[in-house]
Amino acid sequence: MTSRGRSGSRERWAYAPYLLPGLLLFTAVIGVPFLMNIGTSFTEWTGVGTPRWIGLGNYRELARDEQFWASFGHNALIIVGMAVVPTMIGLVLASVLTDLIGRHFGARTASVLRACIYLPQVLPIVIAGVVWSWLLAPEDGAVNALLDAVGLGSLAHDWLGDPATALWSVIAVMVWIQIGFPLVIFMSGLQRVDPSLYEAAEIDGASWTRRFWHITIPQIRPEIFVVLLWTTIAALKAFAHIFVLTKGGPGGATNVPAYYSWVSFFEKSDVGYGSAIATVLTLVVVALTVVFLRMQGRELGEER
Amino acid sequence: MTATLAKGTGAPPRARRSGAPGRGRRRGPSAYAVLVALTAFAGVMLIPFVVVLFNALKTPQEYSAKGPLAPPDGFNLDAVRAFWERVEFGQVLLNSVFISGSVAVLAVLLSVLNAYALGIGRIKGRMWVLVLLLMANTVPQEALVYPLYHLSKQVGLYDTRISVIIVFTVIQSAFGTYLLASVLSAFPRPLLEAARIDGAGRWQVLWRVVVPVVRPTLSVLMVFFFVWTWNEFLIPMVFLISNENQTVSVALGVLQGQRLMDATMSSAASLLGLLPTVLFFLIFQRTLSRGLTAGAIKY
Known part of the structure; x- marks a missing residue:
């Protein structure tokens, strides 16, 4: 890639002005505030008054804080619920809607189904939390009522209140919220694909599964990478879902770092400690981003 | 190679025409x-x-x-009416439409510019620039609240809708930059070279060649940015303290948090808060399909 020589590199620099607005705005809105946040993390501060410098004190406390490290463990499962499962379901759905429904029953049918599945993304998280706590309620919740109706009443219980099922229930709600996101992105990516490619493959007798692996997946690989990284970051930062459904409970069973940092910032007014958590969380996510983008560059670079 | 060609120049139109009315066949x-x-x-x-x-x-x-x-x-409709009057929903709705609409347009624009330099221009160190720009999304918002509050007070933008628009234009454009840069790095090069040979400058190539091809993706981004900004709660709540600047989700979240609403009223509130975004999505859903047919004719 670097063998293009001198004229190539000058050619590339010609694109630098297009980055200027983005970099300037980024510096003002994210760069400077993040540096200020790192500064705050070395202090003890309640949000008002003068911060007191304590050096690495917050970080030392963080290293010993078992609750914090346990909260990172829950993130692993949340990545499954917010990133892995929705991406896989989204891929299959996007392919079925485009390749099967779209071509056999018309684009309009496919659009309507896509809209229905996307809709949970539109619902404010606060409201989603309220509605799902109704549905999952132990006494008169719809989920338990449904289990009763089909004769599985023995399975009914307090989904969000029992530490054994709380995290899984949260993950199920997250899957419900998330599916629409990969679906819409994958379907927009599939629109770049020439429909005659699918038709030719079908005429040649390729089954849906074969078309899925040999046309759909290769054509939207950039989107697959983007969705996976993005939803993984979202999972690591997951906060609102936890906040509205369980508030980290019962007994810390659904605590995650972002929620933990929020509590320090706004409930305990321990802004220095919250800043330290946010800094560590950011560094973890940035490291992950670097590894992932390297992988993406290698994978997608080979094609050209 | 064959796949790239088919995507770039389009298969013979005859092949497609036999497919279109074949809807329903088999x-x-x-x-x-x-x-x-x-x-x-x-x-x-x-x-x-x-x-x-x-x-x-x-x-x-x-x-x-x-x-x-x-x-x-x-x-x-009592609950709907009660919520509407309690929060002066007309004004709140206008604020949300103004803020989310501006962010949707500006963030798409910013994403296109960034992604053009990263994906097509492939400037040196582009991966690190991308990592940097992605930090707009990786830094947790609660870490930005205190610093942004002080900065916006210093430049006199506190409690203005403009400040929220600027902040979310940057935050949302991180995703747009990443998605578009990834899509554009797989952009068919022959198409670009042909345009350059015809004497088009970089600026013209961007608007006449690149943007039309990725238009479906741009529509998706616009919908996402609109919906995401619409549902943002923390930063608008801190930055828009005057009643006349409030957004729908802040009005909703604050009432919810203070437990001032019974269940029927919070349902009515969510219904009212939901309708504009659903409407927005449905309108753009049509644009999405139109983008497809327009692209299919051209390529």
Whole structure:
């Protein structure tokens, strides 16, 4: 890639002005505030008054804080619920809607189904939390009522209140919220694909599964990478879902770092400690981003 | 190689024409089974929305007598009306539309510029620039609240809608930059070179060649940015303290948090907060399909 020589590199620099607005705005809105946040993390501060410098004190406390490290463990499962499962379901759905429904029953049918599945993304998280706590309620919740109706009443219980099922229930709600996101992105990516490619493959007798692996997946690989990284970051930062459904409970069973940092910032007014958590969380996510983008560059670079 | 060519220049149009009216041909029983299964799945996805609608149309007495899941007896709009008046919903709605609409347009614009330099221009160190720009999304918002509060006070933008628009333009454009840069790095090079040979400058190539091809993706980004900004809560709550600047989600979240609403009113509130974004999505859903046909004719 670097063998293009001198004229190539000058050619590339010609694109630098297009980055200027983005970099300037980024510096003002994210760069400077993040540096200020790192500064705050070395202090003890309640949000008002003068911060007191304590050096690495917050970080030392963080290293010993078992609750914090346990909260990172829950993130692993949340990545499954917010990133892995929705991406896989989204891929299959996007392919079925485009390749099967779209071509056999018309684009309009496919659009309507896509809209229905996307809709949970539109619902404010606060409201989603309220509605799902109704549905999952132990006494008169719809989920338990449904289990009763089909004769599985023995399975009914307090989904969000029992530490054994709380995290899984949260993950199920997250899957419900998330599916629409990969679906819409994958379907927009599939629109770049020439429909005659699918038709030719079908005429040649390729089954849906074969078309899925040999046309759909290769054509939207950039989107697959983007969705996976993005939803993984979202999972690591997951906060609102936890906040509205369980508030980290019962007994810390659904605590995650972002929620933990929020509590320090706004409930305990321990802004220095919250800043330290946010800094560590950011560094973890940035490291992950670097590894992932390297992988993406290698994978997608080979094609050209 | 064949795939790239087919994508770039388009297969012979005849092949496609035979396919278009063939809609419905070979609709085997398995195709119908898939349709039924998907419709059922979509129905399940919609259940929570039905619950919201039910409760928005109930009276508080009805709600406490029958619980949250029973259908309403009639068509009662008291809760909707009460919420509308309590928060001066007209003004709040205008603010949200103005803020989310501006962010949707500006963030797409910023994403296109960034992604053009990263994906097509492939400037040196582009991966690190991308990592940097992605930090707009990786830094947790609660870490930005205190610093942004002080900065915006210093430049005199505190409690203005402009400040929220600027902040979210940057935050949302991180995703747009990443998605578009990834898509554009796989952009068919012959198409670009042909345009350059015809004497088009970089600026013209961007608007006449690149943007038309990725238009479906741009529409998706616009919908996402609009919806995401619409539902943002923390930063708007801190930055828009005057009543006349409030957004729908702040009004909703604050009332919810203070437990000032009963269940029927919060359902009515969610219904009112939801409708504009659903409408926005449905409008753009049509643009999406149109983008497809326009692209299919050209390429």
